[in-house]
Every structure is written in C-alpha cells, then in structure tokens.
Amino acid sequence: MVVDRAFLKVHAADTVAVALRAVAAGEAVELGEGAIRTSKPIAQGHKVALVAHAMDQIVTKYGQPIGRATRPIAPGEHVHVHNLATALSGELAYRPGSAAITQGAPSCGTWSGYRRADGRAATRNEVWILPTVGCVGGVAEQVARTANERHAKRIDGVHAFTHPHGCSQLGDDLGGTRALLAGLAANPNAGGVLLLGLGCESNQLDSLLAAVPEAARGKVRVLSSQAARDEMVEAGRLVDELVDELVGTIREPLPLSALRIGLKCGGSDGLSGLTANPLLGRLTETLVAAGGSAILTEIPEIFGAEQALLDRASSSEVFEAAAALINRFKRYYLDQGLPVSENPSPGNLAGGITTLEEKSLGAVQKAGGAALTDVIGYGEQASKSGVTLLEAPGNDAVSSTALAAAGATIVLFTTGRGTPLGFPVPTIKVASNHALAQAKPHWIDFDAGRVLDAPQSVVDEAFLETVIAIAEGRETVSESRDQRAIAIWKRGVTL
Numbered sequence: 479m480v481v482d483r484a485f486l487k488v489h490a491a492d493t494v495a496v497a498l499r500a501v502a503a504g505e506a507v508e509l510g511e512g513a514i515r516t517s518k519p520i521a522q523g524h525k526v527a528l529v530a531h532a533m534d535q536i537v538t539k540y541g542q543p544i545g546r547a548t549r550p551i552a553p554g555e556h557v558h559v560h561n562l563a564t565a566l567s568g569e570l571a572y573r574p575g576s577a578a579i580t581q582g583a584p585s586c587g588t589w590s591g592y593r594r595a596d597g598r599a600a601t602r603n604e605v606w607i608l609p610t611v612g613c614v615g616g617v618a619e620q621v622a623r624t625a626n627e628r629h630a631k632r633i634d635g636v637h638a639f640t641h642p643h644g645c646s647q648l649g650d651d652l653g654g655t656r657a658l659l660a661g662l663a664a665n666p667n668a669g670g671v672l673l674l675g676l677g678c679e680s681n682q683l684d685s686l687l688a689a690v691p692e693a694a695r696g697k698v699r700v701l702s703s704q705a706a707r708d709e710m711v712e713a714g715r716l717v718d719e720l721v722d723e724l725v726g727t728i729r730e731p732l733p734l735s736a737l738r739i740g741l742k743c744g745g746s747d748g749l750s751g752l753t754a755n756p757l758l759g760r761l762t763e764t765l766v767a768a769g770g771s772a773i774l775t776e777i778p779e780i781f782g783a784e785q786a787l788l789d790r791a792s793s794s795e796v797f798e799a800a801a802a803l804i805n806r807f808k809r810y811y812l813d814q815g816l817p818v819s820e821n822p823s824p825g826n827l828a829g830g831i832t833t834l835e836e837k838s839l840g841a842v843q844k845a846g847g848a849a850l851t852d853v854i855g856y857g858e859q860a861s862k863s864g865v866t867l868l869e870a871p872g873n874d875a876v877s878s879t880a881l882a883a884a885g886a887t888i889v890l891f892t893t894g895r896g897t898p899l900g901f902p903v904p905t906i907k908v909a910s911n912h913a914l915a916q917a918k919p920h921w922i923d924f925d926a927g928r929v930l931d932a933p934q935s936v937v938d939e940a941f942l943e944t945v946i947a948i949a950e951g952r953e954t955v956s957e958s959r960d961q962r963a964i965a966i967w968k969r970g971v972t973l
Contacts, residue, residue, distance in 0.1 A: 489541030523748025523830030580847025611644030651970025657857025661883030670720030677704030740881030747829025747894025751840020759846030782835030900956025
C-alpha cells in the first residue's frame, strides 16, 4: 500500500486510489504518479483516478479489474457509477491455479470456553427455543422471557429464535428450513434446545429431530403445542429441565484452535476492503495456523474475486466443489432473469463501492490468504480446520444465521455503514472507519479504522484480545441490547 495524507493506493498496479477522508476539489494526490489534483470533491471511501482511462478501458483496484470505464476518465477525476460499470457476465469455466497460502503466526494462547460432550467448544452456555413454524413464535418468545426471569444468571440465557416459515413449503424449500433449524440446534452455544412445534405444520417435529446431527440430539427436547394441555406450562417445564442440566457447566482453558469463527460483512463502504476485512483476514490466518477454522459465505459477494479463492483450494475435490457452488449461484440469478452483478446495494454505493468486482475483492479479504479446505451446503456443519466455504446468499440476516447453523460460535461482522442487528451467536461488529465507530458506539465493538493511524501489529493484537474477551463471556453491544434474530433463506413457492 502507498498512503499520502488523504489517499491510499492499495496495489502498485492500481489505476485508482481511495480517499481516506472527505477531500475538497483541487487537493493534491501524491502517490508516485506525479502530483495530480482532484477535479471535484470526493467523499471518504470513494475513488480518484490516478491515470487517464479511455472509454472501455479496465479500471484496477487491489491489483485486479473492478470494471470498465463507460466514458473517458481524466487523472484526478472522481471514479464511480457515472463513469465505471461492471464487466461481469455469467457462469465461467474456472481453471485450477496455485496461490501462496499465507501462514499466520501460530498463537499458543488459550481462551476460556465450554467444552461440549461431542468435543466442540462453546462461547456461551445457553438454552435455545426453536419453533418449527411461525405460528408458535409468540409462544416461544413468552416462554423464553419468563424462563429468563426464573433463571437469571444461572446460565448465559434462554433465547427464542422465531421465523415465519415451516408451513406451506414444499420440496427443497422446506428442506432448507429444516436443515437450517437442525443446524442451529446443533450449535455448541446451545447447551440445551427445545424444538417447539404446532402439530399440523409441514415441518413436522419428528422429521426435524431426525435432521439434527446425532451427536447433538441428546440435548434436544420436543413439544407439540396441539398435543399439550397447556403448551406454555409444558414448554416452561422442559426449559427448566434443560437449565438445571447446564447449571454445573463451567468454563475451562481451551486452545485457540477450538474457536470456530464466522466471517461476515454488511453495509460495506470503500474502506471495508482496506481496514476491517483485512483485519479479519489476518486473524483468520492466525487462527488457521493454530489449527482452528473459519467459515466464509455470501457467495454472490465472491463473484469477480473467486479465482484467488479457488487458487487456494487444498485439493482438486475442494476446487471442483467451490467452482460448482459459485456457478450454481450464478445460475440461480440467471434463471430468475437477473444479472449476476445485481449488487452493490444503495448503502454500498453511497460508501464508495461501485461494482460487484470491487465489493467482492474487498469482501474475500476476510479469509486472508488461508487455505480453502472444505465446501458445505446450506444448513450443513463445518467440520474441518482451515477455511470452509458455505452456501448462502449475501443478505446479512440470512447469511449470519447460516454461519451459526454451520457451527460458528462467534461471528466477526465488518461494516462501513453500520447496523444494530445481532444473531444467535455473539456478533462482533467491526467498523471500517472512525466516524462510524464514534457515531454508533452502541452498534460497534471494534474500530478497524485504527489501522490507518497505528502499527498494524498493535491493532491486530488488540483485535485478538477483543475476540477472546467476547469468546470468554464479555457481551457484545448487540447482546447487551438483546439484538438477536434469525432469518431463513426462502427459495420456493408458498402454498
């Protein structure tokens, strides 16, 4: 990277630089190309041209193409939607390649967590109530609320995760709902689980319980509301039993490798790929070097940057599975008559991200340069060290829920625009810039904008300390405000 007082050039081959703060018209850009001056004001996170671009010429950031110029662009000109467009199209025939695997410095540190009977580690000791269908969501919330009053501080909490699905679904759509709920039931943070059904829904309790991994079924209780005399009383009794079983569970020292993190970005801006996402990437490299695992998802936000990820596949089988998943997701768009580049979002655009290629090149940095070791479907469990690629869309709530269902016991969530929402497992919000961290301390847990002011090693160490402290029980800001939700990927017809 090359930085002057106001701009950052990410890669030597880049033809644009990123504004680190709001820049006035006429300010000098001095990044080795000879001094040029901005022709108009440029907002923080937005791009300035370092060289002249002819119409249709490739524009480069991160050392990679981020689109084509839609008209001539002069040096010093603001580069955004008015003069840059995506070059993405449809499915591709990917070729195996090789990329250097970045080995982080192995950490011999430990953290204090809960060891479950199946050997996995948990960051929380909670009871989760999972409704099979939206019809009993209100009952689940009432049961959780009264249980928390009865059992205050005996365990880390009782939480109900409601949703509107489970009935009037068919085939793969119903299967996806069932797989997602079964995966959540298996999450180590849920030391006990109540599956609360209605009785007449498509998502029947016996089929859902059968989908829960066998090793996790012992902690699960089930209740059909239509079969119970008083479902509130019966559900409360089952939750009380689960709490009583968990009360004696205590934290113990565990190696860093016992952590399984989920990697997520949402409300990204032009600094996300420069500060927050690389910060997660370096932590991922450290965790993987210690034998731990990270889960990467948001498949549409890999389009345009996938080859670098595919080049780090640990085997030909992993390469083929990842390439097939990416193309299958592209086909999902194309079959709906939509372009694969139907992204970035309005918030991303306002934050300076112009094309999907640019967004993706920033997003994949959350995995650093660690090896891609596995590919799993929606609702499936991650089980290998290294980076696992998980099938799920980019939607914040859907993909974060999928990370928890895959076994992540903590989610690292970067954002440049901000969001208050939390998910079933502790969700650490990482701001890409100082302004967001300072404006929304009730949303943000860590300010990654610090990497522009302080030595990278100092910020990396502080971030690892934050992650470990939260893994050991310190509440995230979303937990402290009871911001917990799930969302299920709805892909089929509704009867």
